[in-house]
Amino acid sequence: MAHAADIHPHAAHGHHEEVSWWRTYLFSTDHKMIAMQYMFTGMAMALIGGFFAYAFRMQQAFPGMDVPLYGLVTPNKYNVLITNHGAIMIFWVAMPVLIAAFGNYLIPLMLGCDDMVFPRINRLSYQIFLLSAVILLVSFFVPGGAFAGAWTIYPPLSSKAEYGLAPLGSSIFLVAVALEFVAFLLGGINFITTAMNSRAPGMKMYDVPIVVWMIVVASILFMASVGPLIAGAIMLFMDQQVGTAFFDPDKGGDPVLWQHLFWFFGHPEVYVVLLPALGIVAEIITTFSRKKLFAYKTVLYTVFGTGVLSFVVWAHHQFVAGIDPRMANIFTITTLLISVPIAEMLFVYIATLYGGSITLTTPMLWGLSFIAEFLIGGVTGIFLGASGSDIFLHDTYFVLAHFHYTFVPIAIIGTFAGLTFWFPKMFGRMMNETWGKIHFWITIVAFNCIFIPLFITGSAGDHRRIYNYMNFPDSAVPWLQDLRVFATYSLVVMLLAQAIFLVNFFWSIFRGEKAGKNPWRANTLEWTTESPPPHGNWPADQLPNVYRGPYEYSHPDRKEDYWPQNLPA
Amino acid sequence: MLHLIESWFGVPSSATFSADIDFVFSLIFWIVGFWFLLTEVVFFWLILRFRKRDGVPAQYITGELKSEKKWITWPHMAVLVFDVVIVVAAVRVWYHVKQELPPAVETVRVIGQQWAWSFVHPGPDGQQGTADDIATVDELHVRVNTLYHFKLEARDVLHSFSVPVFRLKQDAIPGRVITGWFEATKTGTHDIQCAEICGIGHGVMGARIVIESPAEHAAWMASRSSVSVASLASPSAVQE
Numbered sequence: 171m172a173h174a175a176d177i178h179p180h181a182a183h184g185h186h187e188e189v190s191w192w193r194t195y196l197f198s199t200d201h202k203m204i205a206m207q208y209m210f211t212g213m214a215m216a217l218i219g220g221f222f223a224y225a226f227r228m229q230q231a232f233p234g235m236d237v238p239l240y241g242l243v244t245p246n247k248y249n250v251l252i253t254n255h256g257a258i259m260i261f262w263v264a265m266p267v268l269i270a271a272f273g274n275y276l277i278p279l280m281l282g283c284d285d286m287v288f289p290r291i292n293r294l295s296y297q298i299f300l301l302s303a304v305i306l307l308v309s310f311f312v313p314g315g316a317f318a319g320a321w322t323i324y325p326p327l328s329s330k331a332e333y334g335l336a337p338l339g340s341s342i343f344l345v346a347v348a349l350e351f352v353a354f355l356l357g358g359i360n361f362i363t364t365a366m367n368s369r370a371p372g373m374k375m376y377d378v379p380i381v382v383w384m385i386v387v388a389s390i391l392f393m394a395s396v397g398p399l400i401a402g403a404i405m406l407f408m409d410q411q412v413g414t415a416f417f418d419p420d421k422g423g424d425p426v427l428w429q430h431l432f433w434f435f436g437h438p439e440v441y442v443v444l445l446p447a448l449g450i451v452a453e454i455i456t457t458f459s460r461k462k463l464f465a466y467k468t469v470l471y472t473v474f475g476t477g478v479l480s481f482v483v484w485a486h487h488q489f490v491a492g493i494d495p496r497m498a499n500i501f502t503i504t505t506l507l508i509s510v511p512i513a514e515m516l517f518v519y520i521a522t523l524y525g526g527s528i529t530l531t532t533p534m535l536w537g538l539s540f541i542a543e544f545l546i547g548g549v550t551g552i553f554l555g556a557s558g559s560d561i562f563l564h565d566t567y568f569v570l571a572h573f574h575y576t577f578v579p580i581a582i583i584g585t586f587a588g589l590t591f592w593f594p595k596m597f598g599r600m601m602n603e604t605w606g607k608i609h610f611w612i613t614i615v616a617f618n619c620i621f622i623p624l625f626i627t628g629s630a631g632d633h634r635r636i637y638n639y640m641n642f643p644d645s646a647v648p649w650l651q652d653l654r655v656f657a658t659y660s661l662v663v664m665l666l667a668q669a670i671f672l673v674n675f676f677w678s679i680f681r682g683e684k685a686g687k688n689p690w691r692a693n694t695l696e697w698t699t700e701s702p703p704p705h706g707n708w709p710a711d712q713l714p715n716v717y718r719g720p721y722e723y724s725h726p727d728r729k730e731d732y733w734p735q736n737l738p739a
Numbered sequence: 740m741l742h743l744i745e746s747w748f749g750v751p752s753s754a755t756f757s758a759d760i761d762f763v764f765s766l767i768f769w770i771v772g773f774w775f776l777l778t779e780v781v782f783f784w785l786i787l788r789f790r791k792r793d794g795v796p797a798q799y800i801t802g803e804l805k806s807e808k809k810w811i812t813w814p815h816m817a818v819l820v821f822d823v824v825i826v827v828a829a830v831r832v833w834y835h836v837k838q839e840l841p842p843a844v845e846t847v848r849v850i851g852q853q854w855a856w857s858f859v860h861p862g863p864d865g866q867q868g869t870a871d872d873i874a875t876v877d878e879l880h881v882r883v884n885t886l887y888h889f890k891l892e893a894r895d896v897l898h899s900f901s902v903p904v905f906r907l908k909q910d911a912i913p914g915r916v917i918t919g920w921f922e923a924t925k926t927g928t929h930d931i932q933c934a935e936i937c938g939i940g941h942g943v944m945g946a947r948i949v950i951e952s953p954a955e956h957a958a959w960m961a962s963r964s965s966v967s968v969a970s971l972a973s974p975s976a977v978q979e
Contacts, residue, residue, distance in 0.1 A: 245939045245940065245941075245942055245943075246939045248942070249936065249938075249939065249941070318938075318939075319936065319938075320936045324897055324935070324936075325896075326895065326896045326897070326913060327896040327897065327936065327937060327938055330896075333853065333895055333896045333938055334938065335938070335939065419912070419913045419914025419915070420913070420914065424914075425897060425912060425913070426912065459789065459797060460796075460797040461797050461798075461800070462799060462800060462801055462802070463802070464800065464801075464802030464807070464811070465801070465802035465803060465807075465808060465811065466802075467803070468802070468808070468811070489833075490837075490899070490908045490909050490910055491910045491912075492909075492910050492911075492912045492915065492917055495833070495837040495838045496838065498833055498837070499830050499833065499834075502826055502829055502830060502833070503826055506822040506825060506826050507822065509818055509822060510815060510818050510819050510822065513814070513815060513818045514811055514814075514815040514818075516778075517778075517810075517811040517814050517815060518802070518811055520778070520781060520782050520785065521802060521807075521810055521811055522802075523782075523785040523786060523789060524785055524789065524798075524800070524810075525789060525797060525798030525800055526785075526789045526797045526798075527789065527790075527791045527792070527795065527796060527797040528786060528789050528790050528791055529790075529791045530786075530790075538782075538786060541782065542779060542782060542783075545775060545778060545779065546775070549771040549772075549774070549775045550771075552767050552771050552825060553764060553767050553768075553771075556763060556767060556825050556826070556828070556829035557829050557830065557832075557833040557837075558759070558760060558763035558828060558829035558830070558831070558832030558833045558836070559760060559763040559764040559767060559829065559832075561760055561832075561833070561836060561837070561906060561907065561908055562744065562760050562764065562903070562906040562907075562908065563764075564908050564934070565899060565901075565908070565934040565935065566934075626748065629743075629744060629747070629748040629750075629764075630748040630749060630750055631748075631750050631903035631930075631932075633901065633932050633933075633934045634934075634936075635936045635941060635942070636932075636941070636942045637941075637942040638942055638943075641942060641943045641945055642930050642932060642945045643930060643947075644903065644929055644930040645930065723797060723799075724796050724797035724798065724799050725799055726799050731796060731797065
């Protein structure tokens with residue numbers, strides 16, 4: 171590497187103005203380009219994760235069939251597919267898109283500064299993330315195949331090759347996950363320092379848009395919770411490859427210790443991805459109901475309350491895992507308590523609609539559907555947080571349907587809400603509304619048709635991660651199988667509908683109507699610059715000043731129904 | 740109304756505590772179901788009621804006044820109150836099923852390994868660890884209306900002993916013996932499943948629980964009394 175500079179000595183001082191393709195697209199330090207890199211990597215991984223879901227759902231519906239485009243789903247392949255579907259959707263889709271892509275894109279623009287505080291750390295963050303994604307994909311092609319022990323990586327199945335049968339795959343999986351965490355730690359440092367230090371002149375903490383607050387709090391939650399899991403991942407890796415016995419009961423270790431380390435991170439992680447989605451929804455519903463956000467400070471307090479509580483609920487994943495049963499009582503109380511701030515946050519959003527002037531644009535439909543659907547995810551969580559009913563429901567499809575009613579609103583609905591809302595800013599053009607709405611309705615109806623039947627099969631006792639229910643006489647009954655088939659068909663419809671989005675998305679990038687600076691007549695600072703914003707976001711002498719909060723819609727003293735943050739009084 | 744898992748989802752209720760667990764499920768269902776529907780109705784009503792109309796501007800409401808904030812404060816108090824109700828119901832049932840250990844008439848050993856369940860029944864003398872113990876694979880025989888303790892073990896990886904008709908579930912952990920209890924109330928034959936992913940064969944790791952009348956159980960023991968259990972004896976049996 172060292173002599174590369176000797177061969178091209180002029181490269182160091184040749185082209186000052188003209189930035190090469192290489193620097194623009196692959197080694198950019200521009201927060202917007204890094205956001206796009208995260209976004210498109212996340213979308214590509216979503217296609218892989220979605221395809222996995224298609225393959226294993228087909229096996230469930232039609233056991234033993236040759237799945238079109240995939241082939242026979244053997245028991246081991248089934249486990250590989252569910253394991254990597256979960257890991258990909260959470261670590262390589264929800265996190266890069268919601269936190270990294272929206273965080274990178276929005277934070278500097280909404281705060282009115284030219285870039286992140288540490289642009290090169292930002293670039294490094296994406297590069298490590300990309301590396302982690304590549305490493306995960308490589309694990310499918312090593313001898314022994316990819317890891318198949320579920321995304322929760324419980325030992326001893328994950329730690330001993332003779333049980334898990336993927337000696338290389340299981341270690342590569344851990345390396346990929348650990349690198350992904352490193353990437354997000356680097357990104358999180360940037361988000362927090364930028365929000366603390368680089369706000370536009372005049373922007374007080376209570377003038378910061380909710381979505382920025384949410385991403386910052388999410389980054390803090392991530393940084394505070396991920397340490398134990400990285401330590402755990404290293405211990406597990408050593409168990410696999412070095413022969414230590416941190417989690418091996420035969421040599422004095424304890425497999426349940428891993429579960430504590432995993433869920434101590436794993437539960438805050440839910441809020442790490444939830445909060446950015448909630449923030450996106452706040453920006454959208456205020457804009458399209460032309461309303462001030464109801465009780466801004468209350469939203470912040472509920473976010474802080476949720477964040478603190480999220481650290482003391484983890485063992486509700488382990489009620490029947492062999493922990494001291496007395497612990498379940500404490501964790502039942504904390505888990506149900508967390509419904510209070512989250513419910514209040516949703517009440518705030520619903521109250522914001524009161525007295526509004528609501529237009530149902532595509533982003534607004536996504537934003538509203540987030541509230542309607544996430545509510546289902548929220549209330550079904552009560553069944554599982556309550557230890558008494560969790561004895562029956564633990565590790566059934568009820569759990570699966572519950573967390574898909576949280577994660578699909580977060581990672582799919584929240585992402586579409588944000589993408590359709592900020593698309594004009596990102597690409598300078600409008601998306602097609604008609605096709606946007608068609609895509610919305612098919613996706614939403616299909617989504618509910620997938621997971622409502624799975625609540626029913628779960629309540630009827632279907633356990634998770636079973637590749638063929640025909641092996642269990644009580645589960646092999648026709649009415650349950652009909653529900654499984656219906657859910658699978660609905661999934662196929664939902665996946666196919668995403669083609670509509672992709673066509674609309676790419677067509678609009680090149681052919682959409684020109685958007686102008688502020689097509690939605692919104693208040694926040696990103697709408698005061700060009701679409702798409704230039705490198706540096708604003709001309710250096712025109713960085714905005716801030717005079718008010720972000721949600722001054724329909725103010726009685728003003729003729730216009732919006733009042734941008736940067737307009738002098 | 741209060742036994743939804745049995746009446747709606749068709750899972751028989753075959754243990755003394757399964758009705759209690761159904762009760763918690765049903766209680767939560769009606770409480771959160773009511774509030775969920777109410778919230779969605781208000782939500783959709785607001786969307787319809789405040790659709791954009793020409794000449795009608797949106798109102799400027801900060802939500803910071805007490806008179807405005809009550810609209811979220813009262814519902815939020817209601818959430819708290821109903822949380823308390825649910826916690827009390829859940830913890831009572833949890834305590835009964837998982838923390839209490841009523842005295843047993845008999846004890847069975849349940850052993851999970853990749854990918855089968857094996858069971859050690861006490862045999863005609865009612866005592867574990869004696870020569871007449873009856874070991875079986877993939878079939879657990881219990882008497883109805885008899886309180887059993889189970890001693891749950893795992894040989895290799897985590898497994899989870901799940902009996903849906905009892906509503907009972909408990910993970911098995913290698914290196915530990917976890918004790919629990921159940922008392923069947925109805926005769927019948929039902930699934931036992933492994934509820935924790937345990938490798939390639941997780942999807943075939945089922946067994947059957949056969950709940951018999953005392954006479955049927957005695958007949959089954961008689962038919963099995965000649966079978967040796969030496970092959971299943973393990974060091975953990977000594978700990979008892």
